[in-house]
Amino acid sequence: xxxxxxxxxxxxxxxxxxxxxxxxxxxxxxxxxxxxxxxxxxxxxxxxxxxxxxxxxxxxxxxxxxxxxxxxxxxxxxxxxxxxxxxxxxxxxxxxxxxxxxxxxxxxxxxxxxxxxxxxxxxxxxxxxxxxxxxxxxxxxxxxxxxxxxxxxxxxxxxxxxxxxx
Numbered sequence: 254x255x256x257x258x259x260x261x262x263x264x265x266x267x268x269x270x271x272x273x274x275x276x277x278x279x280x281x282x283x284x285x286x287x288x289x290x291x292x293x294x295x296x297x298x299x300x301x302x303x304x305x306x307x308x309x310x311x312x313x314x315x316x317x318x319x320x321x322x323x324x325x326x327x328x329x330x331x332x333x334x335x336x337x338x339x340x341x342x343x344x345x346x347x348x349x350x351x352x353x354x355x356x357x358x359x360x361x362x363x364x365x366x367x368x369x370x371x372x373x374x375x376x377x378x379x380x381x382x383x384x385x386x387x388x389x390x391x392x393x394x395x396x397x398x399x400x401x402x403x404x405x406x407x408x409x410x411x412x413x414x415x416x417x418x419x
Contacts, residue, residue: 262288277302292337293317301326323348332358347372357382371396380406
């Protein structure tokens with residue numbers, strides 16, 4: 254829209270390779286990321302829109318802690334990467350710093366407990382995943398914390414007795 258460069262980087266046989274740079278729409282650095290064979294490898298730095306460093310970490314062969322930030326500088330998400338894939342707990346946050354969701358990943362697939370939260374911090378709903386599919390108990394809560402719905406899921410489909418509450 255304003256003609257300024259948004260990002261730049263190099264590919265090697267279809268994979269990101271070397272130093273990649275991102276810029277805010279005012280021209281300030283947004284991120285500096287090193288890639289090797291398509292995976293984060295080396296320094297990873299994020300900046301706010303005034304050019305101030307927000308976060309710095311280091312990856313080795315796609316393994317390390319990843320963080321993302323909202324434009325206002327608040328943490329947006331944090332998760333671990335292993336060999337270029339999401340692996341472990343992933344948390345996402347609102348622009349005001351409150352937790353919105355918590356996921357568990359295994360080799361880039363949802364695997365384990367997932368929870369979504371109301372703005373007041375209470376659990377909105379929770380469900381278990383196995384290899385990317387909803388499996389196990391599903392619980393939906395009212396904003397006051399009282400149970401609203403409970404039931405079982407098998408491969409993303411309702412199964413068995415479900416209950417709904419006032």
